[in-house]
Amino acid sequence: QVQLVESGGGLVQAGGSLRLSCAASGLRFSTYAMGWFRQAPGKEREFVAAFSRSGSSTTYVDSVKGRFTIFRDNAKKMVYLQMNSLKPEDTAVYYCADGSAWIITTTTQADYWGQGTQVTVSS
Numbered sequence: 001q002v003q004l005v006e007s008g009g010g011l012v013q014a015g016g017s018l019r020l021s022c023a024a025s026g027l028r029f030s031t032y033a034m035g036w037f038r039q040a041p042g043k044e045r046e047f048v049a050a051f052s053r054s055g056s057s058t059t060y061v062d063s064v065k066g067r068f069t070i071f072r073d074n075a076k077k078m079v080y081l082q083m084n085s086l087k088p089e090d091t092a093v094y095y096c097a098d099g100s101a102w103i104i105t106t107t108t109q110a111d112y113w114g115q116g117t118q119v120t121v122s123s
Contacts, residue, residue, distance in 0.1 A: 001025075001026060002024065002025065002026035002028060002111070002112040004022055004024050004096045004112055005096075005115070006096050006114040006115065006116060007023070008021045009093075009119045010118075013122050014088055015086065016121070017084045018083045019081070020036070020080065020094055020096075020117060021079075022078065022081075022096030022114060032111075033050060034072060034079045034096070034098050034104075035099075035104045035110070036070060036094060036095070036097075039092055039093050039095070040089075040092040040093075043092075045095065047061055047104075049068055050103050050105055051079070052103040053102055053103070063089075067083065067084050068082065070082075086119075086121045087121060088121045088122065090119060091121050093117065093118050093119075094116060094119055095113050095114055
Protein backbone atom coordinates (compact mmCIF):
# COMPACT_ATOMS: atom_id res chain seq x y z
CA GLN A 1 0.00 0.00 0.00
CA VAL A 2 1.36 3.38 -1.01
CA GLN A 3 0.76 6.42 1.17
CA LEU A 4 1.69 9.96 0.23
CA VAL A 5 1.66 12.78 2.77
CA GLU A 6 2.25 16.38 1.73
CA SER A 7 3.42 19.21 3.94
CA GLY A 8 4.92 22.67 3.66
CA GLY A 9 1.99 24.69 2.40
CA GLY A 10 1.04 28.03 3.87
CA LEU A 11 0.40 31.71 3.26
CA VAL A 12 3.07 33.70 1.47
CA GLN A 13 3.28 37.08 -0.21
CA ALA A 14 3.71 37.36 -3.95
CA GLY A 15 7.37 36.96 -4.85
CA GLY A 16 8.03 34.70 -1.90
CA SER A 17 9.03 31.05 -1.76
CA LEU A 18 7.77 27.80 -0.30
CA ARG A 19 9.07 24.25 -0.36
CA LEU A 20 6.50 21.48 -0.41
CA SER A 21 7.42 18.00 0.76
CA CYS A 22 5.84 14.66 0.00
CA ALA A 23 6.65 11.70 2.21
CA ALA A 24 6.03 8.36 0.55
CA SER A 25 5.64 4.96 2.13
CA GLY A 26 5.55 1.67 0.30
CA LEU A 27 7.96 -0.34 -1.74
CA ARG A 28 7.46 1.30 -5.12
CA PHE A 29 8.86 4.75 -4.45
CA SER A 30 12.14 4.66 -6.34
CA THR A 31 10.78 2.88 -9.40
CA TYR A 32 7.61 4.83 -10.10
CA ALA A 33 6.99 8.24 -11.57
CA MET A 34 6.22 11.01 -9.09
CA GLY A 35 4.52 14.31 -9.69
CA TRP A 36 2.86 17.38 -8.27
CA PHE A 37 -0.59 18.61 -9.25
CA ARG A 38 -2.69 21.50 -8.00
CA GLN A 39 -6.33 22.45 -7.82
CA ALA A 40 -7.58 25.98 -7.44
CA PRO A 41 -11.14 26.72 -6.25
CA GLY A 42 -13.65 26.08 -9.01
CA LYS A 43 -11.02 24.64 -11.34
CA GLU A 44 -9.94 21.18 -12.37
CA ARG A 45 -6.86 19.58 -10.93
CA GLU A 46 -3.89 20.38 -13.15
CA PHE A 47 -0.39 19.06 -13.64
CA VAL A 48 2.49 21.11 -12.21
CA ALA A 49 5.73 19.09 -12.31
CA ALA A 50 6.90 15.48 -12.52
CA PHE A 51 9.80 13.05 -12.49
CA SER A 52 10.02 10.15 -14.86
CA ARG A 53 10.19 6.61 -13.50
CA SER A 54 13.95 6.58 -13.93
CA GLY A 55 14.26 9.94 -12.22
CA SER A 56 16.37 11.19 -15.09
CA SER A 57 13.73 13.39 -16.69
CA THR A 58 11.59 16.19 -15.34
CA THR A 59 8.81 18.19 -16.91
CA TYR A 60 6.87 21.26 -15.87
CA VAL A 61 3.74 23.08 -16.90
CA ASP A 62 4.71 26.21 -18.81
CA SER A 63 3.33 28.56 -16.16
CA VAL A 64 5.86 27.42 -13.54
CA LYS A 65 8.96 26.86 -15.65
CA GLY A 66 11.91 28.75 -14.26
CA ARG A 67 10.16 29.26 -10.92
CA PHE A 68 9.45 25.75 -9.59
CA THR A 69 11.85 22.84 -9.20
CA ILE A 70 10.92 19.23 -8.47
CA PHE A 71 13.50 17.02 -6.82
CA ARG A 72 13.58 13.81 -4.86
CA ASP A 73 15.55 11.99 -2.21
CA ASN A 74 15.18 8.26 -2.79
CA ALA A 75 16.91 7.33 0.46
CA LYS A 76 14.35 9.32 2.44
CA LYS A 77 11.45 8.49 0.10
CA MET A 78 10.74 12.17 -0.26
CA VAL A 79 9.71 14.33 -3.20
CA TYR A 80 9.95 18.10 -3.00
CA LEU A 81 8.61 21.05 -4.92
CA GLN A 82 10.62 24.22 -4.48
CA MET A 83 8.45 27.17 -5.46
CA ASN A 84 10.06 30.57 -6.00
CA SER A 85 8.71 33.88 -7.26
CA LEU A 86 5.22 32.83 -6.26
CA LYS A 87 2.25 34.55 -7.84
CA PRO A 88 -1.36 34.88 -6.65
CA GLU A 89 -2.38 32.57 -9.50
CA ASP A 90 -0.31 29.80 -7.87
CA THR A 91 -2.86 29.68 -5.05
CA ALA A 92 -4.26 26.16 -4.89
CA VAL A 93 -4.25 22.89 -3.02
CA TYR A 94 -1.12 21.03 -4.08
CA TYR A 95 -1.16 17.25 -4.37
CA CYS A 96 1.61 14.69 -4.63
CA ALA A 97 0.94 11.69 -6.84
CA ASP A 98 2.65 8.61 -8.17
CA GLY A 99 1.95 6.33 -11.07
CA SER A 100 3.22 3.49 -13.17
CA ALA A 101 3.41 5.46 -16.42
CA TRP A 102 6.85 6.57 -17.60
CA ILE A 103 5.96 10.08 -16.50
CA ILE A 104 2.66 11.35 -15.10
CA THR A 105 1.29 14.58 -16.51
CA THR A 106 -2.43 13.90 -16.31
CA THR A 107 -4.65 13.00 -13.39
CA THR A 108 -5.69 9.75 -15.07
CA GLN A 109 -2.08 8.55 -15.04
CA ALA A 110 -1.81 8.85 -11.27
CA ASP A 111 -2.40 5.74 -9.15
CA TYR A 112 -2.08 7.24 -5.68
CA TRP A 113 -2.70 10.72 -4.27
CA GLY A 114 -1.83 12.50 -1.08
CA GLN A 115 -4.36 14.52 0.88
CA GLY A 116 -3.06 17.86 -0.38
CA THR A 117 -1.55 20.95 1.17
CA GLN A 118 -2.91 24.48 0.77
CA VAL A 119 -0.75 27.17 -0.77
CA THR A 120 -2.08 30.73 -0.66
CA VAL A 121 -0.21 33.58 -2.31
CA SER A 122 -1.34 37.09 -1.39
CA SER A 123 -0.87 40.04 -3.71
